[in-house]
Each structure stands twice: as C-alpha cells, then as structure tokens.
Amino acid sequence: MPNTVTTINPATGKAIREFDTITDEALQQKIEQSHQAFLEWKSRSISERGALIKKVGERLNAHKDRLVKLMTEEMGKPISQGPGEIDLCKAICDYSADNAEKVLADEERDLDGGRALVSYQPIGIIFGIQPWNFPFYQVVRYAIANLMAGNAVLLKHAPNVWGCAEALEEIFKEAGMPENIFSVLYIQDQQASQVTEHRLVRGVTFTGSAATGRKIAAAAGEQLKKTVLELGSNDAFLVLEDADIDKAVNACVMGRIYNNGQTCVAAKRFVVVDAVYDKFRDAFVEKMKNVAFGDPTDENTQLGPVARKDLRDALHQQVQESIENGATCVVGGELPDVEGFFYPATVLEDVKPGMPAYDGELFGPVASLIRATDEDDALRIANDSVYGLGGGIFSEDEERAVKLARDHFDTGMISINGYYIAQPNLPFGGVKDSGYGREHGGFGMREFVNIKSMMIAQ
Missing domain, CATH: 3.40.309.10 (Aldehyde Dehydrogenase; Chain A, domain 2)
Incomplete structure (x- = not known):
C-alpha cells in the first residue's frame, strides 16, 4: 500500500508538502521502463550523450534561483551557499561531456600473433541511494558519470528532499534526455531491496552512513552486483x-x-x-x-x-x-x-x-x-x-x-x-569505513562499465 511522506522545513519545523510513495507493481514497471530506455541510450554515441548532458547543466543553471530556494526550504542550506552547489553541478556536466571521449575511448594493447582492444561498455541500470545534505550535487555526481558511460539511472533520494528530486527529474526532461533514462523512485526504505535484487539492475551506488553502507553492500553482494560507497568520516x-x-x-x-x-x-x-x-x-x-x-x-x-x-x-x-x-x-x-x-x-x-x-x-x-x-x-x-x-x-x-x-x-x-x-576534475572517495570507489575526474565513468578485452588474431 502507498504511504505518504511529508517534507518539513527545518528552520520552522512546519510541513511543506506531501508525496505519495509508489506501489511494488509500479516500482517493477519503473525498472522495466528504465531498462528499455537503456537499450536505446547505450547505442547513442558519446558525443550525442555529451550534448544532452551539457543541456542538463544549462538547465540547472537556468533554474538556479528556484533550486537554491528549494534546497534552503527542504534542508536548511544557507541561501548564500546554494548557488555554489548548482555551479558545481553544471561544472560536473561540462567536465563529463568534454572528457568522456578520452576516458571511454577504446585502447590498443599488444597481443602475440595479433592485436587487442580494451573497451569500456555500459552495463545497464545503476541504482543510486542518495542523502539530503547536497540534494542536487549528490545526485549529479553519480548520475552524470553513469549516463555519460551509457547506463540508465534510478534514484532513491532522501525523503526530506523529494522536492529537489522531483525538480531534477523535470530538468532532465526539459534538457531533452530520453524518457525513463533518469527516473526518481518515490519508494519506502523497505522497497529499495526490490530494486537491488532486480535482474535488470546492474550496480548500486550509495552515499550515507557506514552502518547503512554495510547493509547495502551486503545486499548487493548477495546478488553479485558491484557497489560504490561514499560513507561518513571524521576528517x-x-x-x-x-x-x-x-x-x-x-x-x-x-x-x-x-x-x-x-x-x-x-x-x-x-x-x-x-x-x-x-x-x-x-x-x-x-x-x-x-x-x-x-x-x-x-x-x-x-x-x-x-x-x-x-x-x-x-x-x-x-x-x-x-x-x-x-x-x-x-x-x-x-x-x-x-x-x-x-x-x-x-x-x-x-x-x-x-x-x-x-x-x-x-x-x-x-x-x-x-x-x-x-x-x-x-x-x-x-x-x-x-x-x-x-x-x-x-x-x-x-x-x-x-x-x-x-x-x-x-x-x-x-x-x-x-x-x-x-x-x-579530481577523484572523490575514501578508504576504510569511508567506503570505496571513486567519482569525478573521469573515474566515475569507469566504475560501472564492462571493461571488455577483445583479442584479434592476425
């Protein structure tokens, strides 16, 4: 049965709006639709993907004032700091689009009696579970790298910033991204396991606490699915x-x-x-x-x-x-x-x-x-x-x-x-209980790809 989630303004303690969660049946349909979108998206050239990713950055910038106010309302970010988050999101879109050709290019390797190629190919749907503290950046950080790599993206955002999640989905559509290639899942916590376990979901990325990260990594590991974890720290x-x-x-x-x-x-x-x-x-x-x-x-x-x-x-x-x-x-x-x-x-x-x-x-x-x-x-x-x-x-x-x-x-x-x-342009990630895997600097584009060897006899 669907539940209702209420977002709260932390500066006042008062309710902002309500969101309905989706049923298990609707969730399964969302995953299937995401996979169909992936089958088309992966066939597009890197330059085609990059052109649309650049448009996402442009639309984020065009909506900056609205997005900044939304962050302040939903999670209390000082309004003077909000523009910097949107600027960073646009910079990630631009960097990814400008560098993907080089990062994802086929590589020639030596092979006795022939030649070899190493290729970086998309694998499918990547499921992101993201926190509220940078409600746009946290999503853009993983989503843009994976979309550039040719994957599809599902997002389970923190419920207290579902307005930000909704705005992001609207911006991706406005930029001309294909339907269902980036989808927000308005689901309860216990429904997340259905996404991780689904045969069409190929990887899971999570930002949050080490305790939750362990559970997510264990659940994904049972399905032999790769994870990227960016967890807490006491720097x-x-x-x-x-x-x-x-x-x-x-x-x-x-x-x-x-x-x-x-x-x-x-x-x-x-x-x-x-x-x-x-x-x-x-x-x-x-x-x-x-x-x-x-x-x-x-x-x-x-x-x-x-x-x-x-x-x-x-x-x-x-x-x-x-x-x-x-x-x-x-x-x-x-x-x-x-x-x-x-x-x-x-x-x-x-x-x-x-x-x-x-x-x-x-x-x-x-x-x-x-x-x-x-x-x-x-x-x-x-x-x-x-x-x-x-x-x-x-x-x-x-x-x-x-x-x-x-x-x-x-x-x-x-x-x-x-x-x-x-x-x-620099790798982002940690060691020990702060997680594993890297994002930014091109590294994120290679986290969820099939690094494929092709050996060609001559």
Missing part, C-alpha cells in the same frame, strides 16, 4: 608548528560550519601540535563564538538549521556523551529554545579516544580540538580512525606537507593550507 585537519595560524583558523572554521556542518568531507577533528595549540585554540574559539545561527533565507546567515529534528537530537546526544566522558565544552553545546532544528556552533576540548567527538562522525557544527605533542603524534591521531575520506594539513613548508599527505595520511582526499570540497 582530521592538522595544524603543524610552522602553520600560518590566521590562515588555518579561517579555513578550519569554514570547513566546520559550511553547509551547517553537514558535509561528509567537513573538517571535524582539529589536531594541533603543542607548540601552537594555545594560539590556534584561542583564535579558533573566538571565531566560532562569533558564528550565530539564523534564518537560512537571509543572505548574511552563516549557519542554518540541522536538516531534521532526529539528526539534531542525535548530534546533541553525541556532544553530551563526549562531555560526560571528559570533554570540555568551551562554546555552544546547548539546545536552543527556538523554532526549528537549530544547533549552535560548538567547540569541544580535551577530546580523547572513546568519545563520540573523537571516534564518531558529528554531522553538524561541532568541532573537536585535540592536542598533539608533535608532527608524528598529529599524524598518528589523524590515522587513528576507522574513517578515511578527507583531511587537511596546514604548514608553510608546502613540499613537506605534500610528502606527509601523500605518504602518511591514510585518507582519500587532502586539502593543504585551505579547505576544499569536490572538484569535477
């Missing part, structure tokens, strides 16, 4: 003795509060060597004190609400548990008595292993300050995590910082002397 940003402290503080504060602190590659643990700890700590705490939460529709607001009440409450519980285990809260840390799901910019000190602020992922504007004795100890602390998605190093010795990042930092993406998130 460590290292401040070394020769760091520019002002530069480090500015980047670290931005890295912690951007997108209301709800970013998988947010700066979360700040590991500072003893020689500069007090200097960094005083400046960082002062700057975090000056970050006030407020109306996300106001262009001047730096910090909006947490996306859902349950997420805000879970974050507060992590803060309280860390304090009970010995952490010191020097800024924030209290639930505000206001309408909506706001949480203040918070700084925890004296953070140690065994605390959620050290071991877990705090998905909100909460910073963990950790003192390290020296550079080696800072790297030890950084790597003392089940996660490995992103991270950062601040040091004025750039060559040394690059060597530490390349050879010793066990994580997928590292910012040096700044804070960066996704870049269309």
